[in-house]
Amino acid sequence: MIKLPKNAQKIISSVKKRGFEIYAIGGSVRDLLLRRDTRGWDFTTNATPEEILAIFPDSFYDNQFGTVGIKIYKSAGRRTNQTNPTNKTDTSINKPQVSDIYEITTYRSEEGYSDFRHPDCIQWGKTITEDLSRRDFTVNAIAFDGKTFVDPYGGQKDLDLKIIRSVGNPFDRFCEDALRMMRAVRIAAELGFMIDEHVLAAIKTNAALLTNISIERIRDELLRILASPFAADGILMLKSTGLLTYILPEFEPAFAIGQKSPQRHHIYDVGTHSVMALKHCPSPDPIVRFATLLHDIGKIKTYKKDDNGMITFYNHEMVGTKIAKSIAYRLRLSNNQTDLITTLIRWHQFSVDERQTDSALRRLIRRVGKDNLDNMLALRIGDRLGGGARETSWRLELFKKRLIDVQKQPFTVADLTIDGFDVMKEFKCKPGPMVGTILNKIFSDVEKGTLANTREELFIKLKELKGKS
Numbered sequence: 190m191i192k193l194p195k196n197a198q199k200i201i202s203s204v205k206k207r208g209f210e211i212y213a214i215g216g217s218v219r220d221l222l223l224r225r226d227t228r229g230w231d232f233t234t235n236a237t238p239e240e241i242l243a244i245f246p247d248s249f250y251d252n253q254f255g256t257v258g259i260k261i262y263k264s265a266g267r268r269t270n271q272t273n274p275t276n277k278t279d280t281s282i283n284k285p286q287v288s289d290i291y292e293i294t295t296y297r298s299e300e301g302y303s304d305f306r307h308p309d310c311i312q313w314g315k316t317i318t319e320d321l322s323r324r325d326f327t328v329n330a331i332a333f334d335g336k337t338f339v340d341p342y343g344g345q346k347d348l349d350l351k352i353i354r355s356v357g358n359p360f361d362r363f364c365e366d367a368l369r370m371m372r373a374v375r376i377a378a379e380l381g382f383m384i385d386e387h388v389l390a391a392i393k394t395n396a397a398l399l400t401n402i403s404i405e406r407i408r409d410e411l412l413r414i415l416a417s418p419f420a421a422d423g424i425l426m427l428k429s430t431g432l433l434t435y436i437l438p439e440f441e442p443a444f445a446i447g448q449k450s451p452q453r454h455h456i457y458d459v460g461t462h463s464v465m466a467l468k469h470c471p472s473p474d475p476i477v478r479f480a481t482l483l484h485d486i487g488k489i490k491t492y493k494k495d496d497n498g499m500i501t502f503y504n505h506e507m508v509g510t511k512i513a514k515s516i517a518y519r520l521r522l523s524n525n526q527t528d529l530i531t532t533l534i535r536w537h538q539f540s541v542d543e544r545q546t547d548s549a550l551r552r553l554i555r556r557v558g559k560d561n562l563d564n565m566l567a568l569r570i571g572d573r574l575g576g577g578a579r580e581t582s583w584r585l586e587l588f589k590k591r592l593i594d595v596q597k598q599p600f601t602v603a604d605l606t607i608d609g610f611d612v613m614k615e616f617k618c619k620p621g622p623m624v625g626t627i628l629n630k631i632f633s634d635v636e637k638g639t640l641a642n643t644r645e646e647l648f649i650k651l652k653e654l655k656g657k658s
Contacts, residue, residue: 466575
């Protein structure tokens with residue numbers, strides 16, 4: 190028995206009580222049928238925006254597309270402020286908080302898409318079937334009012350067949366909104382579905398229309414593809430349909446860069462290896478997955494092959510960092526996202542060698558950042574598996590253990606068990622360069638392992654340095 194969640198049922202019940210039709214629609218219904226978690230609910234109705242506002246006074250309407258936002262609140266009561274001597278209620282405490290926004294859109298029909306993004310003309314529709322006719326894919330064109338499904342385009346059948354088909358002519362749908370081409374790939378990557386051959390043909394023909402779409406919308410769809418369970422398949426679909434050329438033109442040439450040569454372990458070209466690395470990356474973070482996809486992008490420009498057939502990619506990590514930063518800037522990623530991608534790519538060539546000193550490991554941790562170690566290891570695991578190696582080795586396991594152990598040691602002067610006040614007290618001096626010089630000297634000995642980081646040992650060292658001064 191398919192049931193809507195309580196908040197969705199309440200909205201449908203409230204609208205029906207006023208004599209209007211209303212249906213849950215789109216991805217929320219699709220995911221309900223697939224028994225997948227939903228991230229929000231969309232509805233469509235024959236009520237106008239003004240009529241919806243009258244039913245839900247706390248809702249809002251500020252667009253031309255007939256969409257009203259319904260605030261969904263977390264359950265919260267009010268309590269008396271016990272610290273208030275007047276025993277008045279503190280209305281700033283336990284106020285209901287908005288946890289989500291559900292959208293209700295009036296039935297509508299659309300005409301003309303001169304910019305391949307927005308309809309030139311919108312008219313209110315009269316029936317649910319008319320409204321469903323403007324939807325993108327059959328699996329998103331299923332309406333449900335809590336009791337009855339309206340499915341004129343066979344969306345439930347396509348869910349069973351695990352296929353993405355368009356509502357009507359796919360050429361028309363993509364000319365209405367070119368981003369739908371990426372959306373087809375994204376939904377397929379999220380659900381593990383195939384894309385109908387007619388839809389694929391239409392994407393290949395119309396791929397260039399993606400240039401009409403804002404970079405922010407493209408970025409958001411790309412990150413959702415990267416976050417999906419079948420992200421690697423999604424990237425390969427973008428490539429096979431020609432969309433990748435307009436999304437990541439810097440990465441497209443990687444599939445033409447071979448890596449098979451004497452003394453090299455690689456079995457794939459750079460592009461295929463990168464996609465395989467993405468496939469095996471254990472992190473769910475789309476930014477870490479993006480870094481994994483781009484980690485070898487510098488090999489495109491650093492490719493060299495000598496007379497003996499030996500292929501090299503010297504300094505590809507540094508070249509790749511610059512390319513990745515340019516990509517992040519074009520996609521308008523945040524500063525934190527850009528820093529994470531470029532850091533992981535810059536230092537992904539770290540050595541895993543049991544002969545490495547603790548100092549070498551500390552240098553790596555400082556470069557990458559403690560918070561990014563798991564992300565770097567996720568990239569390394571993807572890189573190994575994407576090259577045909579086993580997921581782990583005794584060296585990698587030892588390396589992980591040593592990373593944990595070395596973090597128990599001080600990383601900076603601030604981690605010492607003494608500070609500048611201790612130095613000034615012992616040397617009877619005022620703040621100045623000498624204090625920093627002494628602390629740096631002590632930290633150097635602690636870092637080398639020749640001095641224990643205890644107050645007792647460090648005060649002995651202070652007295653020794655004082656005696657020499």
